[in-house]
Amino acid sequence: MPRNESKKSTCYFDKIKLFHINGHGAGLNSIPIRRCVQVLFLIIALFLGIKFYMFTGQLSSGAAVHIARPAGVEAFLPISALVSLKYFLLTGIINKIHPAGLIIFIMILSTAVVFKKVFCAWICPFGLLSDYLEKLHLHIFGKKINLPQWVDFPLRGIKYIIAGFFLWSVFFAMPAVDLKQFIQSPYNTFADIKMLEFFTNISAVSFIVITILILMSVIISHFWCRYLCPYGALLGITGIFSPGKIHRDDEKCLKCGKCEKVCPGLIPIMEKKKINSLECSACLRCVDACPEKNVIKFSFFPGNTPVSQKKIALVLIVFFTLGITASKLSGHWQNNVPVKAYRQYILNSRMQSNMPVRISRKEMKHMIEMMQKMQRMQK
Ligand code: SF4
Ligand code: SF4
Secondary structure (H helix, E strand, O other), rough: OOOOHHHOOOHHHHHHHOOOOOOOOHHHHHHHHHHHHHHEEEEEEEHHHHHHHHHHHHEEEEEOOOOOHHHHHHHHHHHHHHHHHHHHHHHHOOOOOOHHHHHHHHHHHHHHHHHOOOHHHHHHHHHHHHHHHHHHHHHHHOOOOOOOHHHHHHHHHHHHHHHHHHHHHHHHHHHHHHHHHHOOOOHOOOOOHHHHHHOOOOOOOHHHHHHHHHHHHHHHOHHHHHHHHHHHHHHHHHHHHHOOOOEEEOOOOOOOOHHHOOOOOOOOOHHEEEEEOOOOOOOOOHHHHHOOOEOOOOEOOOOOOOHHHHHHHHHHHHHHHHHHHHHHOOOOOOOOHHHHHHHHHHHHHHHHHOOOOOOOOOHHHHHOOOOOOOHHHHO
């Protein structure tokens, strides 16, 4: 029987076969191109993290700065990007504090408009981790254990409530006049350093919470992505506008159920001809698992040519490369925060080593004054 073209592709990282399990549906173990793209973006994320760590290390040691701050770390500041997006929509200005964060955020939202929440299955490092935690789940339990629908359905609502809260806070509760003030506040300006410190000086509570989330993702497949991630929820909602969908040919379908078995979104694929679900991440596991060619496919219209893993991979890589290059060339990538402002912040932060997690109003005021003083000195 003809197999799909994606089956023939190979990737070094899938040859490793971490927690490889036989007999759980081809789709879990035969996703080579997607896996390569996930690993590529993971390497980029690690590279950015290490470079940023080295950048801050130079500042705290008082050494000269040879390693520049990688602007791409702003990808990890989604709340800041949401505020920047509102500011951009109202003023047409890409702010100079975290311009790369806004560009990356817009690019990620754009991918959802075309390929649903493709970011979750192809780019997000936690999506990759969740895939491997799912393999561990299968290794431990021998089969996929899902929550009953009456528990699953309300739990799925949590991530939409969290995403709705952030959207409401930024787009409705935050007055337009406060946007610029927030963007230029020390809290937002140094949010990347605070994020780094969160992981490098992780508190016992944060460590326990992260460990619980990882354990829950072993017990319940894709726990974080399915129930809690507001970013995924936002992309799922944005993906409503996507013309790209999974289409199933009901007449040729064998009703074998292999597609449903591997679907991380637990979507009842066999009940539908067209998948409109907010949970579809265009992972193409269902396509890969199907024993029939072109019975189930990702396409823009039912009769259209299938969009293969290769095409999605190529579009994502070319799109992000061009988008980032255009931002760099147009001067909308690097921020304008002087290195000495970062140094000052880090040194202050180290001096106050017993600084509480939430910055008090007094400290905020002091930092704002410090920033203003530095800005005046620059002029
Ligand atoms: S329907 Fe297919 S492409 Fe969508 S999430 Fe499920 S397995 Fe992935
Ligand atoms: S779409 Fe393919 S995998 Fe799904 S039930 Fe039909 S034949 Fe089986």
